[in-house]
Structures are given as C-alpha cells and as structure tokens.
Amino acid sequence: MSATVTSLHETEFFDTDSLRLLRHNLTLGIQDGRWCLDTADGPISMAGSDRGVPPTLSRLVRAYTRDDQLVPVARLRGGREDLRARLGDRIAVPARPHDGSARGVVLEYVRAQIAALAAADLAVRRGMPDSVHRLRVAARRLRGVFTAYAPVLGGRKLLKEFGGALRWLGGELAPAQLADDTGAPVPQALDSYRYVQLLNALDVLEVVLSEQPRRDRPKAARRPAAKVLPPLARAVAEEVDGRVAALPAAPDQERAVLDVQKAVERLRYALEAGAPVMPVDAEALRAFQRLLGDFQDSVVAGEHLRVRKSWRDLRRDLRPLWTCSGEGT
The missing domain is CATH 1.20.120 (Four Helix Bundle (Hemerythrin (Met), subunit A))
Structure with a gap:
C-alpha cells in the first residue's frame, strides 16, 4: 500500500473503504511523521512510516475494521469533524425509527x-x-x-x-x-x-x-413493546422463582446457587432491555445478586431462609410483571 506524503500540518486519514472507523467516531491519520488514532478514551500517537498503517494501530481497531484493509481516504487540515464534513455523504446510515414495537x-x-x-x-x-x-x-x-x-x-x-x-x-x-x-x-x-x-x-x-x-415480522415483533415484553420478562422471573424454591433440596448447593445467579442475571438484562416500557427497575436485582455471591462463599443451611426471604421481598418489587396489562405473545 502506498500513501501520498503529507504536507506540513496536513493529515492523511486512513480508513476502510466503507469508513468503518469514521462511522464509529474514530479517526486514524498521519501528520508530519506521526500516526494518531483518536478514540473516545483519548488519542494514541506513535512515530511511523507513511508507507502504511503501523501493525500496532491496525490491531487496536480490529473490532471495527474486521480485517478490511486500511487505505487513504482523505488529506486535509483539521480533525474528525472536518473529515466527517468531507466524507459525510459516504457515511449516511439508514434511519432506525422508534416505532414502539x-x-x-x-x-x-x-x-x-x-x-x-x-x-x-x-x-x-x-x-x-x-x-x-x-x-x-x-x-x-x-x-x-x-x-x-x-x-x-x-x-x-x-x-x-x-x-x-x-x-x-x-x-x-x-x-x-x-x-x-x-x-x-x-x-x-x-x-x-x-x-x-x-x-x-x-x-x-x-x-x-x-x-x-x-x-x-412475527406477530410478537410487530406488537407494542408494553404488551409483549413484560410477559416475556415474567417468564424469566418465574425461572428464578423455581430455582430459589429448589435451593434447600439441591444435592449440589454450589451448582444450584450458580444456576440462580445466572437466572437472576438474565432477568436483570431482560429488564434493562425492556426499560423503556418495563414497569420495574433492574437495579433492584443488584443487591440480591450480591447476597447470592455471599451465600455461595459460605454455603450454610440457615442461609437458605435469608435468600428465599430476600427473593420474596424482591418479587414484590417485580409484581408489576404479573399485574401489567401485557397479553403475552
């Protein structure tokens, strides 16, 4: 790959042909013999040849480039916004309307x-x-x-x-x-x-x-989120219900607690994803997750009661999942 030698104070910007970096608010360029990758966490700068992008920088952005070649896309004075203004017609993305489905x-x-x-x-x-x-x-x-x-x-x-x-x-x-x-x-x-x-x-x-x-789209995908998502999240909550109830009789306590933890985690993520229409707060689950962590560290028979009581208290916070107007899928 060859690159035009940059003039003083001009930056030669590199990206994939489809501008994967710029689409994600990243820019990579060389100016006066120094390469700079601008990221949300700050710039990364290093000296290098203008013959091609240093392998160290290429590897850093692999999650964005997906191994597509980094090639010169523009040379100009300025930074990200100037580059965006120059190439804006190539980075338009289709609208994703908020339809409430x-x-x-x-x-x-x-x-x-x-x-x-x-x-x-x-x-x-x-x-x-x-x-x-x-x-x-x-x-x-x-x-x-x-x-x-x-x-x-x-x-x-x-x-x-x-x-x-x-x-x-x-x-x-x-x-x-x-x-x-x-x-x-x-x-x-x-x-x-x-x-x-x-x-x-x-x-x-x-x-x-x-x-x-x-x-x-399937009927469930088309219907209003407020009707569909709470019953689906409720199914995850009912899985937690069953696993907590089964804890005392579980032959492998460590495994049983781990299964409860995983189910609670799935419930928290389901509530997070449905937050715009969900009548409960996912944050309420964090304290229960900490309790499960403590319980796993010291599996004591008496602790079953504390876990089950904590879940009953938390389930009251989740009651809207059972009483909302959702009609399932």
Missing part, C-alpha cells in the same frame, strides 16, 4: 451492546482496567436478551448459534479477567477468525432484523 425496543438494546463489544475490545487491546470485564458483560447481555426475547428477534432457532458463540467468547475471556487490571496480554480469542465471524454475524443480524418489512 417489541422488536424496535429490544433492538435498541442489542445495538448498544454490539457497540459496547467493539468499544471494550479496543479498551482490552489498550490494556485499560476492567476492560475484559466490560467485554464479557456485553457478551452476556446479548446472550441474555437473545434468550429472553427470542420471539421478537427471529426465534430461538436463529439465535441459538449466537448464544453458543457468545458463550465461547465469554469462556475464552474468563482467565484474562483475573488479570484485568494488570495489563495482561490480549486474549488469543480476540485475534481469531471465529471472533471476527461473530462480530460480522451480529452486524448482519441487526441489519436483517431492522430492515425486515413490518408485515413479514
């Missing part, structure tokens, strides 16, 4: 988590504190919403493969989370072909679900 509300959350995955990936590659945790949480949120709201997103058969891939990613990142604050090496999974495939597939899923004609 069940699919519309859940897709807003899905888009936010897809963006969170890429942002956390960049943070991991920069060695930023807590970044691996952020990446794993974004993956778990997507898994949780795909499970709870599958009827409005295309069905469980379609989303099963995504759930498996996201579970794989979380598992690959788990060891690295233990060293999340120490600048540990980037987990190998993030440089794998399977990971790029997952990111590409998530993008395709979002586009397909967003642009599917309304008349072709």
Whole structure:
C-alpha cells in the first residue's frame, strides 16, 4: 500500500473503504511523521512510516475494521469533524425509527451492546482496567436478551448459534479477567477468525432484523413493546422463582446457587432491555445478586431462609410483571 506524503500540518486519514472507523467516531491519520488514532478514551500517537498503517494501530481497531484493509481516504487540515464534513455523504446510515414495537425496543438494546463489544475490545487491546470485564458483560447481555426475547428477534432457532458463540467468547475471556487490571496480554480469542465471524454475524443480524418489512415480522415483533415484553420478562422471573424454591433440596448447593445467579442475571438484562416500557427497575436485582455471591462463599443451611426471604421481598418489587396489562405473545 502506498500513501501520498503529507504536507506540513496536513493529515492523511486512513480508513476502510466503507469508513468503518469514521462511522464509529474514530479517526486514524498521519501528520508530519506521526500516526494518531483518536478514540473516545483519548488519542494514541506513535512515530511511523507513511508507507502504511503501523501493525500496532491496525490491531487496536480490529473490532471495527474486521480485517478490511486500511487505505487513504482523505488529506486535509483539521480533525474528525472536518473529515466527517468531507466524507459525510459516504457515511449516511439508514434511519432506525422508534416505532414502539417489541422488536424496535429490544433492538435498541442489542445495538448498544454490539457497540459496547467493539468499544471494550479496543479498551482490552489498550490494556485499560476492567476492560475484559466490560467485554464479557456485553457478551452476556446479548446472550441474555437473545434468550429472553427470542420471539421478537427471529426465534430461538436463529439465535441459538449466537448464544453458543457468545458463550465461547465469554469462556475464552474468563482467565484474562483475573488479570484485568494488570495489563495482561490480549486474549488469543480476540485475534481469531471465529471472533471476527461473530462480530460480522451480529452486524448482519441487526441489519436483517431492522430492515425486515413490518408485515413479514412475527406477530410478537410487530406488537407494542408494553404488551409483549413484560410477559416475556415474567417468564424469566418465574425461572428464578423455581430455582430459589429448589435451593434447600439441591444435592449440589454450589451448582444450584450458580444456576440462580445466572437466572437472576438474565432477568436483570431482560429488564434493562425492556426499560423503556418495563414497569420495574433492574437495579433492584443488584443487591440480591450480591447476597447470592455471599451465600455461595459460605454455603450454610440457615442461609437458605435469608435468600428465599430476600427473593420474596424482591418479587414484590417485580409484581408489576404479573399485574401489567401485557397479553403475552
């Protein structure tokens, strides 16, 4: 790849042909022999040749470029806004109207988590504190919403493969989370072909679900979110109900508590995704999750009563899920 030598104080900007970086408010360029990647967390600068993007910078933005080649796209004086003004006609994105449908509300959350995955990936590659945790949480949120709201997103058969891939990613990142604050090496999974495939597939899923004609969507996806989402979230709450009730008789206490924790986490993510129309607050679940963590650390028979009482108290906060006017799917 060859690049035109930049004039004094002019920046040669690099991006993919489809401007993946600029679409996500990132810019990469070289000026007077120094490369600079501007990110939401601040600029990253290094000396380098104008013959091509330094591999270190290319690797940092892999979650955005997906291995597409970085090529010169503009040369000008100025920064991101000037570049956007120059190339604005090439980065227009289709409107995603807020139609109040069940699919519309859940897709807003899905888009936010897809963006969170890429942002956390960049943070991991920069060695930023807590970044691996952020990446794993974004993956778990997507898994949780795909499970709870599958009827409005295309069905469980379609989303099963995504759930498996996201579970794989979380598992690959788990060891690295233990060293999340120490600048540990980037987990190998993030440089794998399977990971790029997952990111590409998530993008395709979002586009397909967003642009599917309304008349072709399942009934649950078309109906008002306030009617559809609370009953689906209630089904997750009822799963927690059953797992908490079964705790005292569980032969494997540690496993049983872990299953409750996972179900509560799925419920919290379901409530977060449905927040615009949901009559309950997901934050109420955090204290219960902490209690479960304490209980798992010291599995004592008497603690069953405390967990069950805490869940009964919390269930009162969740009562609107049972009394709302939702009519299911």
